[in-house]
Amino acid sequence: MATQTPHEGELDQRRTQAVTTRLVSLRHQLGILGIVLLGLVPTVMKPSELTSFTFVLYLMMFAISWDVVSGYTGQLSFGHAFFFALGGYGTSIITTQHGLPIFVGIVGGTLVATIGGVLLGVPALRLEGPYLSLVTLIAPLLLYQSFVLFSDGIPYLAPKGLGGTSGLVAPPPAIIDIGSSALIQVDQFWVSALGKYYISFLALLVVLGSTYAFTRSSAGNVLTAIREDEAAVRSVGLNPAKFKIFAFVFSAAVGGFAAAVWMHAGPTAFPNTEAVFGPGRIDKSINVIIIAIIGGMGTIVGSVVGALFFGFADTVIGGLDVAIPGVELLFGSELTIADTSPLPTFLLGMIVLVFLPRGVVPEATEFGRRLLARRRGEEPPPGGGRSPVESTLAKYRREIEDILGRDGE
Amino acid sequence: MVEIIQPIITATFLSALYAIIAIGFTLIFGVGGILNFAHGAFITVGAFGAFLVTNSSGLLELPIWAGLLIGTLAGAGIAALTYVGVIRWVRTRPVTVLILTFVIGFFLIYAIRILSVQLLGVNDPLNIPVEPVIGSSDTMNNVFIFATSWLFIGLLIFFVNYTRTGQAIIAVSQSDKGAALVGINAERINLITWTVAGAFAGYAGVLLAGAFGNGSWLMSIQPPAPLILSFAIVILGGLGSIKGSVVGAYIIGFVETFTVNIEPQLAGISSLGLLLLFLLVKPEGLFGREAAG
Amino acid sequence: MSVGTERVADVETEAYGPEDGVLVAQDLRKEFGGLVAVDDLSFAVQSQEILGFIGPNGAGKSTTFNCVTGTYPPTGGTVYFKGEDVTGLPAYEMVHKGMSRTFQEFAPLEDRPVVENIELALAPNLLFTASGIGGETERLAREICRRVGLGDVMDQSPSELPHAGMLKQELGRAIATQPDVMLVDEPFAGLAGQEVQELTDVMLSLRDHGMTLIVVDHNMRGLLNLIDRAFVIQFGSKIAEGTPEEIKNDPKVQEAYLGGEEI
Numbered sequence: 001m002a003t004q005t006p007h008e009g010e011l012d013q014r015r016t017q018a019v020t021t022r023l024v025s026l027r028h029q030l031g032i033l034g035i036v037l038l039g040l041v042p043t044v045m046k047p048s049e050l051t052s053f054t055f056v057l058y059l060m061m062f063a064i065s066w067d068v069v070s071g072y073t074g075q076l077s078f079g080h081a082f083f084f085a086l087g088g089y090g091t092s093i094i095t096t097q098h099g100l101p102i103f104v105g106i107v108g109g110t111l112v113a114t115i116g117g118v119l120l121g122v123p124a125l126r127l128e129g130p131y132l133s134l135v136t137l138i139a140p141l142l143l144y145q146s147f148v149l150f151s152d153g154i155p156y157l158a159p160k161g162l163g164g165t166s167g168l169v170a171p172p173p174a175i176i177d178i179g180s181s182a183l184i185q186v187d188q189f190w191v192s193a194l195g196k197y198y199i200s201f202l203a204l205l206v207v208l209g210s211t212y213a214f215t216r217s218s219a220g221n222v223l224t225a226i227r228e229d230e231a232a233v234r235s236v237g238l239n240p241a242k243f244k245i246f247a248f249v250f251s252a253a254v255g256g257f258a259a260a261v262w263m264h265a266g267p268t269a270f271p272n273t274e275a276v277f278g279p280g281r282i283d284k285s286i287n288v289i290i291i292a293i294i295g296g297m298g299t300i301v302g303s304v305v306g307a308l309f310f311g312f313a314d315t316v317i318g319g320l321d322v323a324i325p326g327v328e329l330l331f332g333s334e335l336t337i338a339d340t341s342p343l344p345t346f347l348l349g350m351i352v353l354v355f356l357p358r359g360v361v362p363e364a365t366e367f368g369r370r371l372l373a374r375r376r377g378e379e380p381p382p383g384g385g386r387s388p389v390e391s392t393l394a395k396y397r398r399e400i401e402d403i404l405g406r407d408g409e
Numbered sequence: 410m411v412e413i414i415q416p417i418i419t420a421t422f423l424s425a426l427y428a429i430i431a432i433g434f435t436l437i438f439g440v441g442g443i444l445n446f447a448h449g450a451f452i453t454v455g456a457f458g459a460f461l462v463t464n465s466s467g468l469l470e471l472p473i474w475a476g477l478l479i480g481t482l483a484g485a486g487i488a489a490l491t492y493v494g495v496i497r498w499v500r501t502r503p504v505t506v507l508i509l510t511f512v513i514g515f516f517l518i519y520a521i522r523i524l525s526v527q528l529l530g531v532n533d534p535l536n537i538p539v540e541p542v543i544g545s546s547d548t549m550n551n552v553f554i555f556a557t558s559w560l561f562i563g564l565l566i567f568f569v570n571y572t573r574t575g576q577a578i579i580a581v582s583q584s585d586k587g588a589a590l591v592g593i594n595a596e597r598i599n600l601i602t603w604t605v606a607g608a609f610a611g612y613a614g615v616l617l618a619g620a621f622g623n624g625s626w627l628m629s630i631q632p633p634a635p636l637i638l639s640f641a642i643v644i645l646g647g648l649g650s651i652k653g654s655v656v657g658a659y660i661i662g663f664v665e666t667f668t669v670n671i672e673p674q675l676a677g678i679s680s681l682g683l684l685l686l687f688l689l690v691k692p693e694g695l696f697g698r699e700a701a702g
Numbered sequence: 703m704s705v706g707t708e709r710v711a712d713v714e715t716e717a718y719g720p721e722d723g724v725l726v727a728q729d730l731r732k733e734f735g736g737l738v739a740v741d742d743l744s745f746a747v748q749s750q751e752i753l754g755f756i757g758p759n760g761a762g763k764s765t766t767f768n769c770v771t772g773t774y775p776p777t778g779g780t781v782y783f784k785g786e787d788v789t790g791l792p793a794y795e796m797v798h799k800g801m802s803r804t805f806q807e808f809a810p811l812e813d814r815p816v817v818e819n820i821e822l823a824l825a826p827n828l829l830f831t832a833s834g835i836g837g838e839t840e841r842l843a844r845e846i847c848r849r850v851g852l853g854d855v856m857d858q859s860p861s862e863l864p865h866a867g868m869l870k871q872e873l874g875r876a877i878a879t880q881p882d883v884m885l886v887d888e889p890f891a892g893l894a895g896q897e898v899q900e901l902t903d904v905m906l907s908l909r910d911h912g913m914t915l916i917v918v919d920h921n922m923r924g925l926l927n928l929i930d931r932a933f934v935i936q937f938g939s940k941i942a943e944g945t946p947e948e949i950k951n952d953p954k955v956q957e958a959y960l961g962g963e964e965i
Contacts, residue, residue, distance in 0.1 A: 014420075076504065078446070123689060126661060130444040130648075131692050133507060134640050140680055141630065141637060149674050216837060218825035225822050228811040236823035237797025237806065237879050248742050281630055286515050289508060331468075331528040339527050346516040353512070354498060380565050 005376075027365065031301065035208075039201060047193040051267045052179040054193075057200045057310035058262045061207045064304035065255035065289040067249045068154055068211055071297035072220065074227030076133050079140040079282040080255060082120070085276040087113040087256030088144070089162065092271035094346060095264075096144050096170040097160045102183055105172070106260040113256020114249055121248030123139055137282070144273055144281055159256050161327035167272020172263045175199055213251065214297075223247055224298060228398050273366075283342070296359025305361050318342045423620075423633075424553040424662025425558035430613045430635050431642040431654040432565065433606030439582040440648035444504055447491060447514035448610055449629025449636025451484045455611025456624030457521045458483030460537050466529045473540045484511060484611015485604045487517065491602040497596065509624045510535065514629075522626040534626040541619035554616050561609065569596045571649065578602060628654045632676035633665060641684035647694030654694060720782040722746040724914050725770070725801070725883050725899070731766050731781035735776055739765040741938035742779065744775040747784055747916060749881070749953035750802035754929035754946070755918045758958055762938035763918050764806070771803050772796040784882070789825055797894035816871055817843050821929035843878065850874040857911075864895040873904065883914045890924040898924045921959070922946060934958070 038057075042050055066080045090109030094100050100108075105188050128140060151164035163169060176184040176195035186192050214220060222243050225233045233240045238349075260275065262269045278284035286308070293307025320337035328334040337344070356363055430452060446474045459476030461467040471479075487569035491513055499505045525531035543549040569575035580588040588595055617635060618624035629636040630635045642661050646653025661680045687694065718726045723746030739762045747753050757763045769776040775790035782788065783799055787958060791799070806842040809821050821843040825831075847856040850870045855863060860871060869889055876884050886905070890898050905915055918926060922932065927945065932949045934942040942952045949955055 007433065074504070076507060084585060113824050115777045125687075127688060129503075130431060130438075130507070131644075131688055133444065135688060136686065138637060138640070138684065141634070142681055144676065145632075145674075145676075149678070173703075201928060217831050219829055219831055220820055221818070222825050224813065225811055227688060230812055232811060233822070234793045235803065236825075236875060237794045237802070237828050238825060239792075240823075242827070255742070280515060280518065281513060281626060283519075290512065293508065307460070327528065331524075334527055335523075335527055340523055341517055343523065346519065348514055349512050350495070350509060350516070353509050357502065357505055387597050396621075409830065 026150050028366070031277045033229070035205075037206075041339040042194055042197055047190040049143055050193045050197055052315070053311065054197045054200050054267050056247065057197075057204050058258055059287070059291055059307040059310060060265055060304045061204055061258035062255060062308055063288045063295070064207055064300055065251050067292045067297060067300060067303050068215070068254060069251035071292055071299070071302075071345050072215060072227065073244055073247045075244060075247070076136070077120070077131075077285075077290070078137040080136075080251075080272040080288050081277045081282070082140040082143055083113045083116055083255035084284065085140065085273075086116045086252075086258035088269070088276050089147075089168070089271050090256065091170040091260040091263050092168050093158045093160075093162075095172050096168065096344070097158055102173060102175060106257070106264065109260030109263070110253055110257040114253045116253025116256070117249040118245070120252070121245040124244055132137055134240060137285075139207070140277055144277055147273060150319050160205035162273070165273045165363060167270055167275070171270060175264045196265050196267065200261065203258065203261040203265070207258060208304075209253060211250075215300060217343065217402070227298070241312040241343070242254075253364060287342075287345075290345065290352075293349060293359055294352050296363075299361050300359040302359050305397050306359070309348075309360070313345055316342065317341050328348070412670075416666050418473045418548075418551060420659075420663045420666035422555040423666060424659045425555050425562075426613050426616055426634065427638055427642060428658030429558050429561060429609045430560065431639040431646070431658050432651055433609040434639045435646070435651065436650055436656045437606050437645045438601050438643070439641075441500070441599050442503070442576055443494075443496065443500075443510065444607075446511040446636075447517065448606070448639065450514040451488050451610035452614035452617065452629050452635055453486045453518050453521055453624070453626065455614025455619035456539050456628060457537065457614075458611065459539050459615040459618065460624060463540065464538055465507035466538075468533060473542050473544070473619070476539070476543055477612065478661035480615035481608050481612040483616060485608035488607020488610070489604045490601060491607075492600055496603075497599065500599075516566075518626050525626065525666070535631075537618070537624040537626070539615060539624045542616065550620065552587035554620065560615075561612070563629070565605070566651065573602060574598070599696075606702075619692040626628050633669075634677045637677065638665065638680055641687075644687050644688045644692070644694055645683055647696040650694070650696040653694055653696035678681045706872065709893060718744055718746045718782075720785045722785065722797055724784055725916075726782040727766075728780045728782070730766065730769060730781065731777045732762075732769050732774075733777045739938055740769065741895040743781075743935065743938060743940060745940070745943075747895050747914060749914055750909055750912060751931065752905065752915045752917065752929045754922065755916055755935075756922060756925075756932050756949070757800065757920065758765070758934040761920075761936045763920075763935065764887070766888070766935070767803065767918060771885060797879050797881070798827070800880075800882035801885070802881040803925075804876050804878040804885075804887050805885040806871075806891070810871060812857075812859060812861050815857050816852055816860055816863065816867075818826040818846055818858075818872045819860060819871060820846050820878050823875045826848045835837060846874045850877065851900055854886070861911070865892050866901075868892075868895070869901065870904075873901070875884075877908070883916065884908070884916065885916045887918045888920070889917060890919065890935050893924075902928050922949065924926040 003186070045053060045091040064081070065083065066077060068075050090112035091102075091105035092109075094108040095102055095105040097249055110286060120136060120139055124132055127135060141145065147162045148164050150158070150162045153159055154159035160170075163176065174182040176186060176199065177192050184195065186195065187236045193283075196276075209278060215223065222233060222238055226240050226243060233243075243392060261273060273281070276284065291306035291310045292303050293306070295304065296304030319337050322337050323334040324337060324340075329387050365404060414624070430448070432642070433446045433451075434445060437448070458666070459473070459479075459480035461469045462469045462479045463473050463476035464470065475653055493511075495509060495513065496506060499509060522534040525534050525537055531537055541547075541550040541555050569578055577588065578595055578600050578601070579594045581595050585595050588598070614628070615622070618628065625631065638661055642657035643654055645660060646657030647656070654659075661683070665680045666682060668675045718728050720726060725747040726745070728744050729742045730740055730744070731738070731742050741762075743762075743766060744755050755763055755767075759869060768774055770781055771787075772791050772793040773796065780787060780789050780851060783796075783801060786799075788796065810816075811822070817840065824839045824842055844856060847853055847936050850873050852867060852870050854865060860868065863871065873889070875887070876886075889901055889905070893901070902924070905917075909915060914963060917925060917929060924931070929946060930946065932942075932946055933940065934952075936958045941954045941958060942949055944952070
C-alpha cells in the first residue's frame with residue numbers, strides 16, 4: 001500500500017464515495033420502508049395486541065424527545081418525565097377543568113411543557129456535566145411534590161386541583177372511543193383501537209418529521225458540535241447558549257406534545273403520577289434513556305428502533321412463565337422470569353451501555369457499510385477495522401490480566 | 410419550649426446520619442470523579458439487608474444488632490460489586506458511567522421491590538419493616554445514632570489524614586496520574602472508597618429505616634429523600650469535600666426538619682430549593698473546588 | 703534603517719485612534735491576579751496587510767489575541783475593529799464582525815470528517831434554517847477544502863490527518879467564516895519546507911482576495927517571505943516594529959532572544 005500511486009489513491013476514494021452514496025440512499029429507502037411497515041402493523045395484529053403496541057409509538061416519541069437534547073448536545077437529562085408530566089397534566093386540566101376542546105388542550109399542554117423547557121434550559125447554560133444532571137433529576141421530583149402540595153387546587157390555573165399521587169379524578173376525553181365522552185364515538189373495540197393507533201402514528205410522523213428536519217439542518221450540526229467541543233462552536237461565530245437553550249425547549253415541546261396526545265389517544269393513559277413519572281418516580285425518565293441508548297444516541301432513528309426493542313423485550317419477558325431455578329430453594333416460593341420485569345430491560349440497557357455504547361443503529365450502519373463494500377469485492381472502507389465491541393472486550397481481557405498480575409505482586 | 414427543642418434534637422441526630430450518607434457520596438466523587446446515582450440504592454440495600462435477617466418474613470430472625478451489621482456489610486458488598494463488576498470497566502467514559510450508576514440504582518431498588526413482594530410476602534413494598542436499634546425509646550435510639558455516626562465520621566477523618574491508605578486516597582483524588590507515578594494503585598484506592606461509601610450508606614439505611622418506623626423500596630427518593638438530600642448537602646458543602654459534607658448536612662438537616670415541622674407537605678422541597686439556589690449562584694459550594702462550568 | 707527601529711523605543715507614548723487601521727488596540731491590558739500578561743499594548747493593523755506578531759514564548763502573544771478576539775475580556779484598554787469599539791465582545795460576536803482565528807491547540811471535532819468540520823463554520827447562527835438540507839453548504843465546504851489543499855483527504859476523520867493537514871483544516875475553518883481579518887496562530891510549527899511554501903501560498907492568495915492577516919509566531923522562521931511588517935513584544939510590551947530585515951538586526955530583539963532561541 002505504501003507504493004500506491006496517486007491515481008490508485010483517487011480511485012479508492014471514488015469507490016469509497018460510491019459505496020457511501022449508495023448506502024445513504026439505501027438508508028433513506030430503509031427508513032421509508034420502516035415507516036410504511038409501522039403504518040401496516042394494524043393489518044397483522046389483533047385489536048388487543050394493537051392497543052399495547054400503540055404505547056410503543058409513544059415510547060418512540062418520548063425517547064426522541066430525550067435524544068434531541070441529550071443525544072445531540074450531550075447535555076444529559078435524567079428527568080425527562082418532567083416534560084411528559086407537564087404536557088399530560090397540562091392538556092388534562094385544560095380539557096377537564098376548563099372545559100376547552102381537545103385540540104386546545106394538546107396545544108396548551110405542549111406550551112406548558114415548552115415553558116418547562118425554558119426553566120431547565122436556563123440553568124443548563126450555567127451548569128455543566130454532573131451539576132446539570134442533578135438539576136434535571138430534581139426537577140421531576142419537585143414537580144411530583146408539587147402535585148401533592150397542590151392536590152386541592154391552584155386558583156384559576158387548576159381550580160379542581162392536581163389530585164396528589166392518585167392523579168386527576170376526571171380522565172381527559174378521548175379523541176376516539178366507545179364511551180359517550182369521546183369526540184368520535186364508535187361502537188366497536190377494533191375501530192377504536194385502530195383509530196387510536198393511527199392518531200398516535202400521525203403524532204409520531206409529526207415528531208419524526210420535525211426532529212428529523214431540525215437535526216439534519218445546519219442547526220443539527222451545531223448541536224452535535226456542542227456535544228464535541230463548545231469552544232470550537234464559539235470560534236466559528238456560533239452562539240452555543242442559544243442552541244443549548246433551544247435544544248431543551250424543542251425537546252420539551254416534543255415530549256410535552258407526545259404526552260398530550262397520549263392522554264387523548266393513547267392506551268392506558270391517565271393523568272396520574274404513576275403514569276407520567278413511573279411507579280418508581282424516576283423510572284419513566286430512565287426508560288427513555290435506555291431506549292435511546294439501545295437504539296443509538298444522537299440519531300433520532302435509534303429511538304424508534306430502541307423502542308421496538310424495548311417493547312419487544314417487555315412482551316417476550318412478560319410471557320416467560322418459567323421459574324428461575326434455585327429461587328424456590330432459598331426463599332420457599334418460586335419466581336418466574338416474567339415476575340422480574342423490569343429488571344431484564346434494565347439489564348439489557350446496562351449491557352448495551354457497556355458493550356455497544358454507540359447503540360444498535362450506528363453499529364448496524366457501520367456493519368452494512370462494510371458488508372456492502374465487501375460484496376463489491378473491495379477493501380472495507382477506512383474506520384472498519386476493530387469494532388467497538390471487540391475493542392471493549394479486548395480491554396476487558398487486558399484489564400483482568402492486569403489485575404491478576406497485580407495480585408501476584 | 411418543647412416545640413423548639415424537639416425539632417432541634419431530631420435535626421441534630423438526623424443531620425449526623427445525612428452527613429454519613431453524603432460523605433460516602435462525596436468520597437466517590439472526590440476520588441474517582443464519579444457522581445454515583447446508585448448511592449441511594451446502597452442505602453436501600455442496607456435497610457433491606459437488615460430486614461432480611463431480622464424479620465419473620467425474611468430469611469432469619471436475628472436481633473436488630475445483627476441486622477445493623479448485616480445491613481452495613483450488604484451496603485459495602487453491593488458497592489464493591491458495583492465498582493468491580495461494572496464501573497471500573499467503563500471508568501474512562503464519564504457519560505456511560507453517569508447513566509450506568511443511574512440504571513444500576515434503579516435495578517437494585519426494583520430488585521428489592523420484586524424480592525419483597527414476590528418472594529417474601531411483604532404486602533406493601535413501601536413498608537418493609539425494620540426495627541430501631543434501641544427499641545426502648547426514641548431518645549435512646551437518637552443518642553445511639555448521633556454517637557455512632559460521629560464515631561464513624563471521626564474514624565474516617567482519622568483514616569484519611571493519618572494512615573498510608575488515607576494519604577493515598579487524597580493523592581488519587583488530587584491526581585490519578587500523579588498517584589500512579591509514586592506507585593499508588595488507583596484501582597485499589599477506588600475500590601476501598603466505594604466499599605467505605607457503601608458501608609456508610611448501608612449503615613445509614615438501617616438506622617434511617619428504624620428511625621422512620623420502616624424501610625421502603627423508594628426510601629432514597631421519597632421524603633425525606635436521603636439521596637436527594639445528599640445531593641443538596643454535597644453541593645452546599647462543595648463536591649469532594651468531607652468537611653463540607655458535614656457542615657452541609659447540618660445546614661440541610663436543620664432546614665429540612667424545621668420546614669417539615671411547620672408544614673409537613675414541604676418535605677424535600679425547602680432543601681431542594683436551597684440546592685437549586687446554590688447550583689445557580691455558587692455551584693462550587695462552600696468548601697469545594699471549582700468544578701462547575 | 704536603524705532610525706526606524708530606534709524610534710519605536712519610545713512608542714509607549716504613541717496613541718492610535720479608531721480609524722488608524724482595520725484593527726487597532728489602544729493601551730490593551732490584561733492581568734491575571736497580580737500578574738500582568740499584557741502591559742498597555744498599542745498597535746494598529748492596516749487593511750490587506752500581513753503582520754507578523756512575534757515574541758519569545760510567554761511574551762503575551764496568545765493573551766493579547768485572546769483579548770482581541772473575545773476569548774476573554776481585557777482588564778483595560780480599547781479594541782477597535784473597522785472603526786468600531788468592540789472591546790470585550792464575546793468570541794462568536796467577533797466572528798460575525800469579520801474576525802476569525804486559528805488555534806494552536808486545535809481540537810477538531812473527531813466525530814465527523816474534515817469536510818464537515820469546515821461545514822460547521824458555514825452554519826448560520828440561526829435555529830431555523832433550511833441551510834444544509836439541500837447540500838449547498840457541503841459543496842461550499844468541499845471547495846474550501848480544495849483551496850487549502852485538503853482536497854484528497856476531506857472525507858477522512860481529522861484524527862487521520864498529519865500535522866500539516868490539521869493546520870490546513872484550521873485555516874479552512876477560519877476562512878469559512880468569511881473574515882476580513884484572520885489571525886493565524888503559529889502556522890508553521892512542525893512543518894517541513896514544502897509544506898511551509900504551500901501554506902504561504904494559500905495565505906498570500908487570501909491577501910490578494912482582500913483579507914488582512916496577522917500571523918503569530920515565536921520566531922521569524924518561515925515568515926520572511928510572507929509578512930510585510932513585524933511587531934515584536936516581550937513581557938507584554940512592544941520592543942520593536944518594522945520590516946522583517948529591520949527586526950532581525952534590532953539590538954533589543956537580539957537581546958530578547960539571547961536566551962538561545964533563534965529569531
